[in-house]
Amino acid sequence: MSKDREKGLRYMKGRPRKRVQSYSSPSSVLYYATSPPLSVTKTTPLSRLLETMVARGFRRVFVATASGLLEGIVTPMEIVKHLLWKSRESPGTPVMDIMSTPVARLMRKDVVSIGPSESMSESIILMKKNSVNSLAVVDKSNRLKAVLTVRDVLERFNYSLESGFVKDYMSKSPVCISIDRSLREGVETMVSSGHRRLPCLEKSKPVGLFSSRSIVRFLGGREFFKHAGETLGELMSLSVVDFTVRDPPVLDPQVRMTEAWEMVKRSSYGSALVVKSGSLEGFLTEMDFLKAVRIGP
Template sequence: MTKKRTDMVTADRSKFQNNMEYQGNHKKDPGMISSTSTMDVAPVEFKAKAAEKKGDMSVVAKKDVITLPPTTTIMGAIKTMTSKGFRRVPIADAGTKRLEGIITSMDIVNFLGGGSKNLLVEKYYKGNLLAAINAEVSEIMQRDVAFLTSKASISDAVEMMIQRNTGGLPVVDEDNRVCAIFTERDFLNLMADTIDYDSIRNYMSTKVKTVPFDTTIEEAAKIMVSRGFRRLPIAKDGILIGIVTASNIMNFLGSGKAFEKIVTGNFHEAFSEPITSLINKDVVWASPEMDLGDAARLMIEKKVGSLPVIDNDVLCGIITERDFLRAVY
């Protein structure tokens, strides 16, 4: 038997949801490119399928978009995002509905101690979280917002999301009023049944960085912002035990649990808890040979934005909604 490397992160599958039934159950179109296709051919097939999808943003983007005025408090924005399950909300003028900015879960993580936006807490509110969360969301929102017009195509949306490194784009009308939103998840829903030509091995990210189980929430927030990741696999004794996301950290504040930890009002008290208190331990995983389409459908069914990829009980990669965009771009 080959000796297992000690520097690898392994996975206890008994704690994870078994997703092997997804593999091989979806009937392939015999005209699709097989999983043995080379990387320079498979994306062409995917791009062709994407181009066949009819409709511009006026047809495919979500019309029931929720916007918030810039005067909304940061806590108000967090509660809206938490209750609706949103990772982003456009900020628009209360009267005209014209786009002014956007707030994302990563902006919230940045604000909570992960990066430069935390200066609002430290400098202007002397570390007092209770005071800082009542500041207007305009203080931390993104102002240079990428957006689409209602006439933009799906291909236009994918290209812009990749170029601007964003997971969602507001859609505006001719008067710059927010009328819809298009996200990575919307793209996944549109394309899930058209991409059974290759395995996720060829598209997953293989440079997976894990963090120790005793990492604090504040430390995890800083890692997310510095690395540009909105999800972090958590390991204990070399074993993958769960994944924490930017939304998990945002929900910690939105649920009110963070305030139970505060004695003096300082935000460090709230976020000194170990990150394991927030992680989802029922991790949904995939094998490297799973079809892209099966992976997409699994992510949609389980309502997750990523799948850790496990091969012979070793964490060998992760595939995210963003990787599906890159597959066609």
């Protein structure tokens, strides 16, 4: 390898969200995965984690040892759960107290992972089987190499989307939440249903999206400091409306999946409300797009 090339690679190393394309075959997972993935250590406090998530726009953060061995994953859902459990145990705790919680107390250890030279169709099968929207790409010694998200897969396979319509793939009666509910009720619904995004309704009209990510944005954002002096109990009794994003993509049920993907891809949400003449017909997420991907001949 020439000197210049080496220099170039070293230069690449420090830059986030750039694909390492130099030495992987185009059909392997590593070619499409994002590397290096964002990772923190077990001792990182929640405040720092939130900062990283919000400032850099990452939804999932891996937990790894200093030498790069994969230990777990933290997503907004884990943070939201921790908030709910803590507010149950001791509602009088000041909100600021939980900000020092180490990542080790939040993380989930069951990370679904894949080898770097596996094929992309294998990654789809794994995602569907475990119903996860990302895979950790690890080498034989469990060292974290990259992250492959459902978005990466769909970008690769967007020409293989079935020609079906949104109405055939959407979930028809999605779990929703009314805008006047409390944050506690919203989070309870989220955790028990296993959905991290809930369409939000006001007088039975869809108005937005209530998601674990919007809660994390709130916790890591400026708005949070207005509530910094409160207790957890007080925080959890805020209304869902404060955590609802008002502009998620909206689709008609008669739109083709390929067009729908173009729309969803451009937005930062990865899901869309399916609305027909003002009322909610269904909900479409990245996982539904994955169902529409045709693998093989």
